[in-house]
Amino acid sequence: MISNSSNYAWSTSDPCDLLGSNRVGSNSQTVSANQLLDDCLKNRPVPTNTWWQNLLLAAGDQPVVTSPYIVRCLEGAVAVCAPTPLVHERYVASVWHDDWKLHFADCQHRRVIAYDPLSVIVAYSNDGQAVATVPLVRGSAFTSAIFDVSQRLRLTTTHAILRIDMPFGNNGTAVIYLNNGSVWLICCESHASLQQSGISEIESCEPLSGSVRLALVSSSCSPVDNEQAAIESLLFAREAVPIGGQVNVDGSCEERALFTISWQVKGSGSLLMYALPHHQMSLQLSDPGCYWDDSVAAQWTSRGQMRAVVGQQWQWYEEIEPIGFSGQTPLTxxxxxxxxxxxxxxxxxxxxxxxxxxxxxxxxxxxxxxxxxxxxxxxxxxxxxxxxxxxxxxxxxxxxxxxxxxxxxxxxxxxxxxxxxxxxxxxxxxxxxxxxxxxxxxxxxxxxxxxxxxxxxxxxxxxxxxxxxxxxxxxxxxxxxxxxxxxxxxxxxxxxxxxxxxxxxxxxxxxxxxxxxxxxxxxxxxxxxxxxxxxxxxxxxxxxxxxxxxxxxxxxxxxxxxxxxxxxxxxxxxxxxxxxxxxxxxxxxxxxxxxxxxxxxxxxxxxxxxxxxxxxxxxxxxxxxxxxxxxxxxxxxxxxxxxxxxxxxxxxxxxxxxxxxxxxxxxxxxxxxxxxxxxxxxxxxxxx
Structure with a gap:
């Protein structure tokens, strides 16, 4: 992350001492009573403007955008959407639909238990016993859940399931074709067999544990030239689950500043992520094993197409334009x-x-x-x-x-x-x-x-x-x-x-x-x-x-x-x-x-x-x-x-x-x- 040395702190003084007791108060919208935030996180400053803020507000079930997916953390389930566009002369909007709901058995509570600048971890539990953990990481090619206790997988969709292909046998992997034209890949760490249990429902034939991952293969707004090649690239990355990310900024050079994102990964293999247009313009892919993967769909978002990139570290430069108190052209x-x-x-x-x-x-x-x-x-x-x-x-x-x-x-x-x-x-x-x-x-x-x-x-x-x-x-x-x-x-x-x-x-x-x-x-x-x-x-x-x-x-x-x-x-x-x-x-x-x-x-x-x-x-x-x-x-x-x-x-x-x-x-x-x-x-x- 950034340096935590005192060089980067404006001050370490207690604002209560500096302002005095008459200038200290408690907001009517409280953190302490928030049941959506784990108690261990309430003793440090909590974000107020972060991308995952909706998880802490009201019922905590409004959308958060991981990009390219939109996710809602519900009671006993996590809902996943690969958005489709609604275009008007005055706006471009992302249409929400319940592409998938991943249900957790016997779940009573959900809480944010960890976060960093690029990720948030939501834990589902029952009577204090962990049921599942959902790492929401910006740019992840998959939406992932980690089953902490063995349970049957149950997935539902708002669409009709046309067919399920299991090209690799009963190893926990399935390609799902939906009636809206989208194709999805499901990968389970436990090699459990999957079956269609209703017109819009899939379940595992036996209990499973470990990670369950969902990825869009293609859709009408995110098509691929070669579906099989896209599936193979996603499968190549199935075991590398991103669970966090840190940022480092080096602005000491007068000509350009270096930004570094280091992704934290659980599991082995190659990490597959998605980059926004401003990343695509500037990412330096010079490290071995870091490359653009255009066999995977360029996914649509309301701020442009995202492009798939393989690698656990991203780096780019921002060119520094000289700036000071005065204008750039001298006064005549x-x-x-x-x-x-x-x-x-x-x-x-x-x-x-x-x-x-x-x-x-x-x-x-x-x-x-x-x-x-x-x-x-x-x-x-x-x-x-x-x-x-x-x-x-x-x-x-x-x-x-x-x-x-x-x-x-x-x-x-x-x-x-x-x-x-x-x-x-x-x-x-x-x-x-x-x-x-x-x-x-x-x-x-x-x-x-x-x-x-x-x-x-x-x-x-x-x-x-x-x-x-x-x-x-x-x-x-x-x-x-x-x-x-x-x-x-x-x-x-x-x-x-x-x-x-x-x-x-x-x-x-x-x-x-x-x-x-x-x-x-x-x-x-x-x-x-x-x-x-x-x-x-x-x-x-x-x-x-x-x-x-x-x-x-x-x-x-x-x-x-x-x-x-x-x-x-x-x-x-x-x-x-x-x-x-x-x-x-x-x-x-x-x-x-x-x-x-x-x-x-x-x-x-x-x-x-x-x-x-x-x-x-x-x-x-x-x-x-x-x-x-x-x-x-x-x-x-x-x-x-x-x-x-x-x-x-x-x-x-x-x-x-x-x-x-x-x-x-x-x-x-x-x-x-x-x-x-x-x-x-x-x-x-x-x-x-």
Missing amino acids: AEHRGNLFNFVAADAQSLVEKAKSLPQDPYFFGKAVARAARIALIADEINDNESRDLAIDQATNWLEPWLNGTNADYFVYDLEWSGVISKAGLSDPMADFGQGLYNDHHFHYGYFIYAAAVIAKLRPEWKDQNQEQVDILVRDFFNIAPSVDTYFPFIRCFDFFDGHSFANGLFAFADSRNQESTSEAINAYYATYLYALMTDRLDIAYYARAVLQLEARTSRIYWHLDDLANDIYPEEYAKNQKIVGILWSTKADYATWFGSNPEFIYGIQFLPYTPAMTLLLKRKWIADIWPQFLEKVANGSQTESWQEIIHLAYAVVDKKQTFEMNSKITNHDDGNSASNSYYWIATAPENSE
């Missing part, structure tokens, strides 16, 4: 002169804005980050008066949130080991679901950005406030959980999907989701800058690597026809070039706050900081501007959202963007005239 003398006017007016306006600051974390975060941007731009153009005025305001605004003297102060939640707002503690849905850990990286990313800027311009400030700022960044970016035991491992980021999830303790049938990729990028950008300003280079390099991966997967899965042009079907792709909300099982042209096209595109573009150069590239913006973005901007119902769309065009044509933006008088609450001008002036000119 003309730009500096024009910015003096904008900066002076914006800095002065902060004094008036101080009288009506937002009270909630999200909009306050945007406000204080806006003030910090104005200060930073003023510093770059040597307007010391405006710089000092803006940084004074940002500091004065931020400190009450850090010391808990504001109205909606931060509280350490003893249940889920995190920082939430006071309003979120009493009403979990308040402050955009703060109490349910919704959008924490979005919210706190703005705070951390402001803190990074203040630390740069007022180095003495960080010495007095560092521990309080650290609490916020520890909440969503703790990468040393065995050292900093007060927060879970990097709360929102998914190392298999390659991007963050935002939706916290909510049980959705479509599983996890994230809307604003750009705000996720802002969070990791801010983390990188703050780590640099507080002399924690190991964390800074790690954050830079995560930032780069988040940016790349955003361009693959949210930006249509940017880094990939075959992720989504034509019926969806021809109507728009953006995904508004990406779910585990769905790509949605929508937002949580409205259906206006400027919302759907714009929420992927803000806030405009130098980090947006990682996301907004010249070729993509130039390609989609004439048919899509220009119309979206012209049709915008508000100037502030129109400006957000306009500003994207700066990577294509600065002069035209200046002209379009000269008419804007109202800005987004996280933006300013100074920042808009600065972004256009410093946007990269050759960002392909």
Whole structure:
């Protein structure tokens, strides 16, 4: 996994001691009463945004996505689905159907008993006696269950079974043909004979133990050229059962960061897994015994076809694009002169804005980050008066949130080991679901950005406030959980999907989701800058690597026809070039706050900081501007959202963007005239 040395911990201080007893509470949605989590796991921070979160919420029976399969853990059974597509001009969704239910005899309880960044283990038991163990591992070519006690195998399906082939005799292996056109392989570690016991049911002729594995061989949306070759490849991998996975990130190289996934395996033989499109673009298959296996079906998912790969270790590089506090293109003398006017007016306006600051974390975060941007731009153009005025305001605004003297102060939640707002503690849905850990990286990313800027311009400030700022960044970016035991491992980021999830303790049938990729990028950008300003280079390099991966997967899965042009079907792709909300099982042209096209595109573009150069590239913006973005901007119902769309065009044509933006008088609450001008002036000119 990641290094657990103190170099990777922001702090090991107890948040309860740092905040004081009046800023500690317990969430109304409890961990301690959760019967779906084993007691041995309740004494350490529990994830709140992980891909398998549904196992801990409500009845624990909503889908979790292992990719390529979707799984539901039910009372006494585990249900497995190889999803099929439902394509609409506004969404691409995965259709759930009970392809298989694997039933466990005499089972009364199920609990999560172990997890790591890439797997979760669910145990089924009866009166404390283990019945079966289900390892759910990302990318597994099989869905597996391990029978801990001898029992008859019983499998049911929502489809009709057309026939069962046992080409290798009664050795626990069968090829099943279903009436929906799909073909499945069943492999039992115990060489028990299998028989059809009903139109939609299979059972073993005698009790068995050990692993039982199910794999899709082919279907209408995941066909194979040679069915026999596909079966043989799956059989070759039948004994290697993945039961976990660890991640290592080496971001110390200036040019590229190395990501390594090491799969933990039970049994012998070759491990067969499935890789998502962003893996396929970058995996280094140089190790002996590691190779693509295209005899196996490329399996359909709502985020593109997955490709089979053999090997127990995956490695890939993320190319590092230089990023810092300043824009990539130096300001000209003309730009500096024009910015003096904008900066002076914006800095002065902060004094008036101080009288009506937002009270909630999200909009306050945007406000204080806006003030910090104005200060930073003023510093770059040597307007010391405006710089000092803006940084004074940002500091004065931020400190009450850090010391808990504001109205909606931060509280350490003893249940889920995190920082939430006071309003979120009493009403979990308040402050955009703060109490349910919704959008924490979005919210706190703005705070951390402001803190990074203040630390740069007022180095003495960080010495007095560092521990309080650290609490916020520890909440969503703790990468040393065995050292900093007060927060879970990097709360929102998914190392298999390659991007963050935002939706916290909510049980959705479509599983996890994230809307604003750009705000996720802002969070990791801010983390990188703050780590640099507080002399924690190991964390800074790690954050830079995560930032780069988040940016790349955003361009693959949210930006249509940017880094990939075959992720989504034509019926969806021809109507728009953006995904508004990406779910585990769905790509949605929508937002949580409205259906206006400027919302759907714009929420992927803000806030405009130098980090947006990682996301907004010249070729993509130039390609989609004439048919899509220009119309979206012209049709915008508000100037502030129109400006957000306009500003994207700066990577294509600065002069035209200046002209379009000269008419804007109202800005987004996280933006300013100074920042808009600065972004256009410093946007990269050759960002392909």
